[in-house]
Amino acid sequence: MFELLGHGLLTVLQWNYLVPLFAGTLIGVIGGALPGVTITMTIIVILPFTYGLDPLQGLAAMTGVYVGGSAGGLVTACLLGIPGTPSAIATTFDGFPMARGGAPGRAIWLGVWSSFFGGLLGGLFLILVTGPLAAIALQFGPWEYFSLFVLAMAMVAGLAESSFIKGLLSTAIGLLITVIGTDPIGSVPRFTFGSEFISGGFPFLPVLIGIFAFAQIMSDIEKARAPKTPEAVLTAQPSLGVSLGVSHLKVIGEILGRPFLLLWSTIVGILIGVLPAIGGSAANMLAYDQAKKLSRHPERFGTGIPEGIIASESSNNANVGGSLVTIMAFGIPGDAVTAVMLGAMTIHGIQSGPLFVSQQPTLAYGIYAAYILAHLLMVLILAAGALFMLQITRVRLAVLAPVVLVLCVIGAYALNNTMQSVYVLLIFGVFGYALVKCGFPLAPLILGLILGDQIEINLIRAIMTDDNPLLFFTRPISGALLLCAALSVALAVWQHMRHQARTAHEEAPEF
Amino acid sequence: MRLGRDSFAGLIFLAVSLILLVQSFGLPQLPLVPVGPGFYPRIVLIFMAVTSAALIVQDLLARRAEPADVPAPAQPQRAYGLVALAFVIVALYLVLLPLLGYRIATVLFVAALQATLERPTTWRQWVVLAAIAIGTSAVTYLVFERYLTVLLPRGSWTDW
Numbered sequence: 073m074f075e076l077l078g079h080g081l082l083t084v085l086q087w088n089y090l091v092p093l094f095a096g097t098l099i100g101v102i103g104g105a106l107p108g109v110t111i112t113m114t115i116i117v118i119l120p121f122t123y124g125l126d127p128l129q130g131l132a133a134m135t136g137v138y139v140g141g142s143a144g145g146l147v148t149a150c151l152l153g154i155p156g157t158p159s160a161i162a163t164t165f166d167g168f169p170m171a172r173g174g175a176p177g178r179a180i181w182l183g184v185w186s187s188f189f190g191g192l193l194g195g196l197f198l199i200l201v202t203g204p205l206a207a208i209a210l211q212f213g214p215w216e217y218f219s220l221f222v223l224a225m226a227m228v229a230g231l232a233e234s235s236f237i238k239g240l241l242s243t244a245i246g247l248l249i250t251v252i253g254t255d256p257i258g259s260v261p262r263f264t265f266g267s268e269f270i271s272g273g274f275p276f277l278p279v280l281i282g283i284f285a286f287a288q289i290m291s292d293i294e295k296a297r298a299p300k301t302p303e304a305v306l307t308a309q310p311s312l313g314v315s316l317g318v319s320h321l322k323v324i325g326e327i328l329g330r331p332f333l334l335l336w337s338t339i340v341g342i343l344i345g346v347l348p349a350i351g352g353s354a355a356n357m358l359a360y361d362q363a364k365k366l367s368r369h370p371e372r373f374g375t376g377i378p379e380g381i382i383a384s385e386s387s388n389n390a391n392v393g394g395s396l397v398t399i400m401a402f403g404i405p406g407d408a409v410t411a412v413m414l415g416a417m418t419i420h421g422i423q424s425g426p427l428f429v430s431q432q433p434t435l436a437y438g439i440y441a442a443y444i445l446a447h448l449l450m451v452l453i454l455a456a457g458a459l460f461m462l463q464i465t466r467v468r469l470a471v472l473a474p475v476v477l478v479l480c481v482i483g484a485y486a487l488n489n490t491m492q493s494v495y496v497l498l499i500f501g502v503f504g505y506a507l508v509k510c511g512f513p514l515a516p517l518i519l520g521l522i523l524g525d526q527i528e529i530n531l532i533r534a535i536m537t538d539d540n541p542l543l544f545f546t547r548p549i550s551g552a553l554l555l556c557a558a559l560s561v562a563l564a565v566w567q568h569m570r571h572q573a574r575t576a577h578e579e580a581p582e583f
Numbered sequence: 584m585r586l587g588r589d590s591f592a593g594l595i596f597l598a599v600s601l602i603l604l605v606q607s608f609g610l611p612q613l614p615l616v617p618v619g620p621g622f623y624p625r626i627v628l629i630f631m632a633v634t635s636a637a638l639i640v641q642d643l644l645a646r647r648a649e650p651a652d653v654p655a656p657a658q659p660q661r662a663y664g665l666v667a668l669a670f671v672i673v674a675l676y677l678v679l680l681p682l683l684g685y686r687i688a689t690v691l692f693v694a695a696l697q698a699t700l701e702r703p704t705t706w707r708q709w710v711v712l713a714a715i716a717i718g719t720s721a722v723t724y725l726v727f728e729r730y731l732t733v734l735l736p737r738g739s740w741t742d743w
Contacts, residue, residue: 124731237637238589241596244631248603251627255620258613262620263603290666296700297662470701474693475719477673481680482723486733494677502670510592528623535617 077199080437084132084445092129093442096136097449103137104144105156105461108292109472111141111352112408116285117476119277119412120483127420128435132442134413135396139191139446141409142352142389143454146183147461150381151176156465159352159388162360166373166380173376177318182378183385184454185324186334190386191447193338194345194393198400199440202429205401209426214534215544219553221523221530224348224404226557229516230564239564242512246520247527249274256529269492277415278484278496279521284408285480286501287508289473296469316458326378327386333363333379334386341387345394348404348519352388359387389447396443400428400436404523408515411522419487587646593638600632665699672696684738689720 083089096118103114115137122130145160150167163183170179212220229239252263253273264271327334337359344355363383364373373380395410403425405411417424422432429436454461484497507514534543545551586594607628610621676692683691694716703709727733737743 120727120733121731123733124727235638235641237634237641241593241631241634241638244600244627244634245596247627248600248624248631251624257616258620260611260613260620262610262624263606290669293669293700294661294663294666296665297660468701470697471715473669473700474696474716477696478689478693478719478723481676482727482733482735485736486727489734491677491681491736494680498670498673498677501673505666505670510588512592524627531623532616532618539617 073199073203076433076437077440080434080439080441081445083128083434083438084441089129089132089438089442090445092125092133093136093445094449096133097140097446098136098453100137100140100142101144101450101453102140102461102464103157104141104160105147106465106467106472107148107154107156108288108469109476110157110284110288111138111159112412113285113288113476114141115409115412116281116483117479119281119416120479120486122416123419123486127417127422128438128442130416130420131413131435131439134416135439135442136446136449138392138395138409138413139389139443140450140453142191142392143184143187143385143450144461145388146187146381146385147180147454147458148465150179150183151462152465157352159356159391160384161353162356162384163381165360165384166376166378167384169374169376170378170381171376175376177316178323178378179376179381180316180454180458181318181320181323182326182381184451185320185327186382186385187389188447188451189327189334190338190341191389191392191450192444193335193386194342194390195440195443195447196393197342197390198393198396198443202397202400202436205397206426206429209402212426212549213547214530214537215547215550216553218527218530218534219544219550219557220402221404221527223553223557223560224523225516225519226560228348228519230560235511236564236568238512239516242507242514243516243520245507245512246517246522247524249279249521250524251528256525257532269495274496274500275487275493276521277412277419277487278493279500280408280411280415280518281480281483282497282500283504283507283514283517285476286497287504287514289476290501290505291508292469293473327382330379330382333366333382336366337363337383337387338390341390342394342397344387345391345396345407346398348398348407352391352407355391356384356388359383393443396439399424400439401426403428403526405519408518411518414522585646587642589642590639593635593642597632597635597639600628600635604628604632668699669696672699680736682738682740684741684743685735686720686724686743687738687741688736689723690716693719 084093099118100111100114103109103117104111115134118133118137122133125133141157142159145156146163146167148154148156149160149163150171153164153168155161155164167179167183170176170182225243229243230236250273252270254260254271255262261271340359340362341355344358360373360380360383363379364370367373367379395405395407398404399410399414403414403423405414414424422428422435480497481494484493485491487493504514507517535541543550545554604625607621607625610619612619672692672695676688679688679691682688694712697712697715703712724735728735
């Protein structure tokens with residue numbers, strides 16, 4: 073294993089891999105630092121660049137974006153109090169007060185080094201666990217796969233913040249998109265209404281780009297004429313006078329002097345990463361909450377203490393490792409970012425899943441190596457240009473929006489050099505924006521979209537092998553997974569009802 | 584009772600799922616496969632119909648529970664007209680792309696969207712806008728077409 077990792081490191085250290093990795097990490101850090109630009113959007117923007125690269129070059133660039141983006145948000149979070157990405161929301165709670173209290177360098181570097189250590193621990197987990205998990209996944213039959221996918225969707229729909237029912241409906245919409253076109257077993261056209269345009273179904277990546285990138289850009293445009301918030305006014309102010317000088321040994325000592333906090337936040341990040349489609353936004357908030365609950369002085373959280381920054385930043389980078397485990401062992405994306413990576417792998421003809429590590433060891437260990445090196449590059453990039461990032465955050469929406477949209481169009485067009493994919497992009501851009509405006513969560517839709525085909529294929533394969541439907545429940549792993557799915561739904565319903573009851577109680581007049 | 588936004592969304596998805604559900608019964612049965620091509624879509628569509636109905640019921644119940652004269656909370660200023668215009672500009676770009684070719688259509692698109700989002704007031708701002716539009720088109724063309732061998736659309740009118 074370590075021999076393969078060493079080989080992977082030597083491969084990625086070659087300039088033709090190092091350049092895409094560095095470029096990806098740099099773009100990720102910048103995308104992460106730009107408020108309103110998510111890591112998903114950043115990875116969508118660099119997607120077309122990966123078409124012309126070899127698979128490892130492309131995946132190295134994407135891994136760089138993912139790692140860099142997870143750390144990039146901390147710069148604006150600490151210095152401006154505006155999280156560059158949702159993954160850095162909790163970093164603002166203590167990072168901004170610390171920076172405002174006269175220690176901006178300490179705040180930034182506590183974040184950077186916490187991201188580094190959290191990320192490396194996540195990487196260790198990625199390297200050690202992917203193989204054994206893939207071996208377990210190899211024991212899976214179609215029943216187990218079907219049940220695993222159902223569990224993934226039940227969890228994501230249940231965790232939808234806005235509404236549990238909207239989460240389920242969003243999942244159903246994602247699944248419905250996958251059944252339009254030809255059926256995967258007999259190639260019978262379904263719901264095409266005789267149209268050539270949709271006879272082959274909707275290609276996954278243009279749908280994803282449309283739903284995510286367009287919806288995000290249009291939401292930003294929507295707020296373009298709104299009066300400036302105090303934070304936005306602050307962003308427009310010069311910041312070159314700020315000094316980020318700090319003793320790195322002291323900062324590293326501060327982090328490593330709290331081993332339990334670092335380890336626990338990392339574990340939270342990894343676990344959130346392993347759970348499908350939740351992502352870094354939940355990881356940093358949950359780790360911060362855990363750190364506060366386990367602290368001897370919870371009242372000091374939010375006043376600018378190192379614990380808050382360590383918890384948030386170590387967990388969001390560890391989350392990347394967890395997400396990569398899921399995609400590499402099971403072929404299930406951990407979040408929207410890994411969904412794009414999965415799509416990019418498919419373009420290069422690579423099948424992700426339990427056989428991925430054993431059949432493509434060069435690629436798998438190359439990704440591990442890229443992940444580790446991206447953390448080193450991330451530290452170097454932030455050391456060289458943390459203040460420069462603040463200047464970049466002032467790029468106007470009027471410039472950013474058209475450039476991002478052009479890259480989205482190239483990303484869709486270059487998939488198969490036809491305008492059809494670009495039209496699909498626009499259709500789903502409008503649709504995604506409408507869904508966002510109606511309060512539908514997009515993560516369940518994307519998961520339904522990614523897993524729809526696999527669910528159908530495994531369901532039909534299971535029925536073709538044995539037409540006894542009880543096997544889904546009586547096979548131990550399959551049954552356990554379906555039970556977990558049912559419990560997940562029941563828990564979500566219970567939480568929703570409890571929330572309703574509490575709200576009603578709070579609003580009820582007292583007699 | 585007035586329907587809310589969620590009820591409207593639920594009704595649309597309910598109608599879509601019911602129409603497609605009816606269609607799914609007309610799909611042909613394959614001889615060697617125990618379940619036909621309509622089997623799985625029917626499960627999805629029933630699931631969608633049930634969740635759509637649940638959304639409508641939830642919205643109606645929530646509206647019934649609401650006191651009648653509660654003033655709506657103040658909404659932040661939203662530029663929906665600008666969003667609609669942006670979508671129209673993107674649509675026009677996609678129409679012009681196969682006619683004018685990537686290079687010309689992209690210059691026009693970037694310039695038009697920039698001007699729509701932030702109208703230049705001085706000649707200097709117009710020059711910057713034009714430079715960004717031409718620069719975006721030229722740089723992306725060179726990077727993708729020349730270095731990454733990604734073929735970009737040629738214009739049927741311009742052959743560019």
